[in-house]
Amino acid sequence: MPSAGLAPRRILQLSALFAMFALYAAQLVSALVPHVPLFVATSAAGLALDVYLQYRQPGLLSLLGKVRFDVTVRQLLRDMLILVGLLRIDGIEPLGEQAPLLIALLGVYVLHFACQAAAVLVRRRRQLPIVTRNIDTSALRLSSAPPRILSRRSSHRLLTFSIPATAGLLVTAATTNALWGGIGIGVALALFLGGTFYLATWLLPKKRRLSDERVMAWLDEWLAAYRPTVAMYFSGGTTSAYQANMWLSTLADVDGKPLIVLRERFMVNKIDATDVPIICFPKVATMFSLENSTLKMMLHPANAAKTSQVLRIPTIKHAFINHGESDKLSSCNPYAKAYDEVWVAGPAARDRYQQADVGVEDKDVVEVGRPQLSPIEIGTGAAQDKPFTTVLYAPTWEGWDGNPGNTSVVLAGENIVRHLLADERVRLIYKPHPMTGSQVPAAGAANERIKAMIQEANARRSGTRPDARAAAELTERAAELHRLTSTSFRSSADEMERMMLQGEPDPGRSAAVRAATTAWEEAYWASFPEWEHLIVTEARPAIFTCFNQADVLISDVSSVVSDWLSSEKPYAVANTSGLSEAEFRLGFPTVSAATILTPEAVEVPRLLATVRGETEDVYAEARLELKEHLLGPSDPPSIDRFNGAVRALCGRADERRVRAEAREAAEIPIQRDDSPVEQVTLVDEDAPENTVAG
Template sequence: MPSAGSSPRRVKQLAALLAMAAAFCAQLLGALLAQVPVFVTAAAAGLALDLYLRHRQPALLSMLSRIRFDVTVRQLLRDMLILLGLLRIDGIDPLREQAPLTVALLLVYALHFVCQAVAMLVRRTRTLPVVTRNIDASALRLCAAPPRLLARRPGHRLLTFSVPATTGLLVTAVTGDLHGGAAGIGVSLVLMAAGTVHLATWLLPGKRPANTEQTLEWLDTWLAEYRPTVAMYFSGGTSSAYQANMWLSTLSALDGKPLIVLRERFMVQKIQATDVPILCIPRVSHLFALENSTLAMMLHPANSGKTSQVLRIPSIKHAFTNHGESDKLSSCNPYAKAYDEVWVAGPAARERYRLAEIGVDDKDVVEVGRPQLAPIQPWTGAPESTYTTVLYAPTWEGWDGNPGNTSVVLAGENLVRALLDDEGVRLLYKPHPMTGSVDPAAGAADRRIRAMITEAAARRSGPRPGLEAVAEAARRRAELDRLTSSDFRAGADELERMMLQGRPEEGRAALVAAATEAWEEAYWASFPEWEHQIVVTPRLGIYSCFNQSHLLISDVSSVVSDYLHSEKPYAVANTSGMTEADFRASFPTVRAATVLTPDASGVPELLESVRHPEKDLRKEARAELKAHLLGPSDPPSLVRFNAAALALCAEADERRALMTASLMSVIPSQRGPGQDAPAEPAPGAGGSSEPANA
């Protein structure tokens, strides 16, 4: 769905296109009619517009490149029209005077293409088969990246280095003196030649990183020295990194040597602060370096097309942890049967897999709880403050268009209106970030809800926190930004980031966690307790909103399961069209909830039960459902999770031993008389996959 600011942006882009077309047309007419002021002004305006759009509207120029009207074509056309104009001017000899200018100008473009060829070679040599973070990869001869203008921005380079040449030609057109054009083209030639030579120094041995073979040898050596035992494997798109980030603290707390294995290069910087080594291996052929390592098992927080590639490694066991559990069908994906084990929070998910009949054997389902929920504070009874804080956190509409997926469209405005009508309610509205991405009606309803909350907040007044609280929140935010920001210069490439991130600050992840907690506390303290808020700050997690609230209103989603960890009252909006009885029977997470109809008629009674716990008839049901969904509180979830990891690692070791024994039994039968027996493999080394498949 187009965003609110898309129309003005499109108007600006259309105006820029029209201005560019007008400049070229005016330049052509001025050149043909020998109207020097016209084509000189038009050429200068066109060049200035191109430079402006390069910095302010790169998306528009990208669109022009897709229709083969890229910067090279535009600049060449612009210069050729200037040369055409010079042909029409009296007093300039085309053969004796203009021809040398034309040849020199073409040489500028030839050098541009040479520089681009060198840039491609440099980028190729600086693209290693692996990308690392939190790993000392200095042995790969890493160094700082070349200037971005030379190596990665050919459009900027051509425009910038062509300015002297184009300007000189325009001076010649105005004055009739060839020296202006010659001087301008000369400066451009020097810039292009010097830039090309400087860029080529990155191909010399002193700046050239390790090649593919050397890098893979280094990888084998590093794996042998680090000796990883458990890894989190992740592959996904730009917006899916949260699925991996939610497992970072759990992974780092496990016994053994943890590792994060990624498949997309961009994802390396999407992973939040962690002390765990990060290894990105884009190509499947290089991924099998893990087979001969000590890695015993992998955790999988999401399914992806590339997951099947790593499942082919026979020496590694695989556990599917998912990135959230709900009653939705997506929580029981048939792909789960490809893993050795499926790790779930509690008995409810085990039941869900059994009922789904998708091929997951019950013995392969392991209940490990949800270690990430530890920061969620427990229910303490009736609100102690004047206001009852209600968190309305609906999910998005989903891909299938089912009206029961989200309450935003059919019930959202009614729910918000009913909450805002209660003077004792403070509303926190946290919509799903993908709301409106599929159904425009959901996006429109979301905007109306935000407008309602903004208007209601403006009508309220009361004492506000002092300037000290606001300043403290700003200070904490600055400190958090300092810890989490990547101090990379604009031209840093993959190798330079690897060099800078090779040795992480010891305990940095703990520092970031503490800074995040301090900022969240200061953030909430900087607002009055009566102020409604629309929570869309990406840095502010939903668990922080949980801790601020006394009541959750949501939809059927993993948000409800996570909130149950607190045992606070919650409600689920029923927009499915089912009866309440069928709704509760179909979705186990709803069994301890107050079910709200689309007209929100039950909101007053719900608020009354929150304010007066003696009227809360679902307290015991929530405690029972929590255990059913999330498993027992004792032993703690992290203890159970770690035990499951150790057990699966032990199984992997047993299978590796069997594979090694199988290899030993096959090889002797292939030896001739008098041949020595093969050396025994190093401890922890995986066997080849051929004997296992034989």
């Protein structure tokens, strides 16, 4: 069921479409009658509405494009109706005055298509075989992009540049003086012609990019100079970048020269602020430049369709590091056996792979802990002295299979939130998974209802709020963080221009970003009163920051639970699988130290009493044991174990290269200068028939 907030918007969109077709109908009728005032008004209103929707509601007009009623057809129909009106209006000679206007108007369309052809050519010439970030690209002679209205917005260009022609023709209709139409069309011709010639200057040698061969040669030189050893490989959709972003801090601290390898062009700017060099290889052929580099190993935070392509490179070792561990089947995917090693947090994941029997051998599983959990603070005990108990409800999403046991949002979410909001001493932080509702509409609808419940509960609460200085501090910190983590781009900037601007980062930027992020987080929490419930749906504040604010977690079977155990604080897991509590605990080891919530969530008051120290915390010791079982020992630190695994796998890559070079030397003996030379004739497969190459 669509949410109430969307209904007015849809009504407005349908009204706009109805108004557009009504204006076309009125334009046709007033042209045939003819009724000059109505004809001029409806023609002008139709163009104005089209321009407005093109700039403000492009998604709505894309629906018309799917039925082939795109902007070119709409403008052509509008101009045709104007010419019909001019034929019917007394005082305008069809052959003497209108024929030149018709010919000139056809010239406008010819130039429009010429400008579009130039735009396509320019875009293709400006697309590089690779995309980089955090790398000095000055040697590639990159240039700024042409204006967006000329190069990438053909719909905006046609409508905007046609305004003078339409206005001139309508003045001619009102005055019966063809001169005005000629002036308007002349201005439109000048705009299209000037735009086409200006756009064509990007094809001249001064602005033309280097050839693909020279770009790839430059990349080989950069790789030889930088000498990367460890890369993180990532491929995915627009909402999956978080899977790579969670490993950025670890990659920055890795032993060796790190590199990020991407496969989708859009992903380059989805990766969060980092000083690690980024290279995107949209095509497989370009990616094999890595084979001849010093790169020894790749880290894979996710399985993707394009992962198999990079696994073909024999000189590189591969380790699967995942983007979180849980008891879900996705945490022991059979695809993992394609990698040289599978890196897991602790013994629990090792056991999970062996029990799943998916082909991953125990010798290939390496326990490295979870280095990115270092920001999580360990709990200090019961929260009985606090005026408010902060509860973090962080449900996962419904998953690809839509199993009702995946997420608690649909079957238990509203009950959980209702019980929490009924306790006046509870402060709720609701942070749903960003993909909630993407597979099952019912999950998205339940998510919206939960948010509405929280907003309504906030409206009933009152108390002292932080003064204006807190809000000002947050604004200032947000501006500083944005300045450090974002590169300002013109609205017309294309991929090449962004690549030019996102060159080698300034020294010390990563440390400044970490400090600015910490300052922003402190300002964020200080800007809200301690009694106010919060709905967190943006990337910031991050989930680990929410962990540090919360006294207890309520979640589902997901990696959030495993990460939370690092804090040693109480937690609860919703059981919407249909299993009994005993079966649920047996089937999902990560919940063995949790309070289990049924879909009715009647266990919430008991959970809160435990957190406040009013009843015994019977799972306290079990949480400590489970923490080590899931995440491994605290000593040595996880980052040390991770770096040890990096060095070991790099060593295996070095050993393989030595063996490969030895085999190559044995199979292809070097010819001595004094040895007889045997005449060999080689057949050139690309040469014409009956010819040979020596």
